[in-house]
């Protein structure tokens with residue numbers, strides 16, 4: 001069998017810290033067609049869906065998000081004409097999708113010149129499936145993992161921004177914790193720095209860790225898959241961004257990771273301990289929802305809102 005993912009010649013020098021276009025052989029995969037996604041949707045927990053109207057621009061504030069008054073599975077079923085944008089999160093919770101995501105990531109590791117994910121230091125393989133109606137926009141945001149994004153159906157304009165010097169999104173905005181929405185302030189002027197990928201089925205990109213991006217679907221509905229992974233360095237960085245976000249929220253803003261190593265170590269240790277303490281309570285969807293509300297306020301459960309409900 002051929003490889004699921006293929007990289008261009010110069011990808012090995014860029015991987016995983018610079019963006020580049022890739023090719024893939026996943027568009028006809030039976031698990032990634034609309035009927036299979038409807039079936040998958042019936043198995044996922046409610047907090048594995050996030051959806052809203054796709055009628056927005058790249059600069060979208062949390063309070064401006066328009067909700068769609070349909071149950072999650074109905075959104076998938078009606079994606080051709082319901083004007084929605086949806087993500088199915090952590091599809092690796094289903095064994096068949098777990099296998100698919102892990103096989104695709106292994107293929108990516110080989111394309112990058114490694115024998116396996118293990119040799120490449122790639123951990124925590126996760127899958128996020130995006131289902132979106134025609135002409136819908138995913139607002140400007142960042143994600144806390146590396147992403148091998150593949151376009152499966154329809155077209156997408158993918159605007160990715162290098163942010164080494166933090167000129168596009170400042171350090172404070174990269175801090176993240178539940179209840180802080182992932183969207184960032186967008187300015188038209190950023191486009192001078194954008195790499196714009198016009199993706200068709202069979203195309204993909206590597207989107208590195210915390211690279212800002214916004215995306216718009218073309219004239220037909222779109223299905224895409226984000227195959228994501230972390231490295232031990234990313235796991236540590238995410239703990240620091242979380243700790244710094246919490247400390248800023250209570251009025252003690254912090255320097256970005258890497259400035260004060262001693263304090264960074266204390267924060268990582270504190271995070272790890274706190275997380276271990278709440279872990280037993282995170283097993284059910286209900287208690288996860290309760291915990292999010294208790295620790296981070298009602299806003300933390302923002303993605304439960306649909307239609308008129310809040």
Ligand SMILES: [Fe+2]
Pocket residue numbers: 141142143213
């Ligand atoms: Fe994203």
